[in-house]
Amino acid sequence: MEISMILIPAAILAALGAFFGILLAIASRAFAVKVDERVPLVRDALPGANCGGCGYSGCDALAAAIVEGKAPCGACTVGGDAAAQRIGAIMGVTVEKKQRMRAQVMCSGGDAHATKKYAYEGAQDCLAAARLAGGDKLCPYGCIGLGSCASVCPFDAIHVENGVAAVDYRKCEGCGSCVAICPKSLIRLIPYDSAHWVGCMSQEKGGTVTKQCKVGCIGCTMCQRVCEAGAVTVKNALAEIDYTKCVNCGKCVEKCSRKIIWSAERQEGGLFIHRL
């Protein structure tokens, strides 16, 4: 066996490799695209959860959008104020202090409270169930309880308990993925520290509500009358709390005739919920 039988193929492959190597080296110079050096810095300041809560496909896309000026520095809901300040420092702008938000399911009507109009046996998905006469609960505003929100939550912070989705505040980062998917638009983002919320979204009149659910807001306006800060208003037979005015006094909770204004207390390890 001649040595050239090995050398020639090796030389040709090496030449081919070297040719492509040089070609790529030239191409990378010739086709160099200027990338803003702030993009990787902003990317590092973001949490990297790729949850999509900001409306972009991931943290990389948001970083590019922030540097291009298409998105505000505080666009990341998960990173919260800390990330917004870091990004502001990179971009050379001052960022207003950002409030941390959490998701809250505005429904209390679990299997024990809400009346059902039929037995649903289809795909275990709220979006599918909502297409069948708006879900199995008689109340058209009620939580379907099949956990579409739980399946989209990137932080495992939302779970269905007794037929109603509930948010685990220790895990919730306020990304808003669940808000976007809920077919009933029942999930709201509220300030992280807010202690009270109305666990109902029903705009039906009092009589109808009592037939549909044991724990629905009937719009009796007791909460509105008792609130000294003027934060609670009843509109369309539904109480609503204005969190810019609420002082967390808890008077509405005491007076609520249907016991559907929830109250939470800040304790070690998160918020402690007082059940109805």
Add this chain to the structure above:
Amino acid sequence: MSFTDILLLMFSAILVENFIFAKFYGCCPFLGVSEKPDTALGMGMAVTFVMTLSGAATWAVYHFLLEPFGLEYLKTVAFILVIAALVQFIEMFLRKFIPALYASLGIYLPLITTNCAVLSAALLAIQNEYNFISAVAFGFSSALGFTLAIVVFAGVRGKMEFADPPRAFKGFPITLIAAGLLAMAFAGFSGIKL
């Protein structure tokens, strides 16, 4: 090769000898990126792009470099090198000159480096002793067949989202079964000899 021959070759490569359903090449991207029709179409476009160009490049490397030196047995190694370099080059080129296409292809473009369908298209073109034009046509139409398969399958998977299979079949098992059924449907073309 006449124009009719090339048309027949293309038809055969798209339907009868479909890369995924008849030859089972490129199953990884087929299963990996067929969750949504638009990403599937993006992957198909990227594969078409690379496969057509690599068909031309590998044909040239084989006939002008390997054959004169009697090194036909090196074609697999050489083609992998050519395809990897080509994908890198195309990525840089697109990024500079067609950023919109680059952004829409995204992660799929570098992934194609390791797509066996691209390599097998190049190798089959040599094996079947195609001339330059039919080698390029073969690469292009094989990739069209790949695109057809992946987009059709993405539609099937979209329907399966709302199906409620038995627990043991949920997720990947039912996907593989659906892929098998689709392959059987494409087997209907196999009787056609062109």
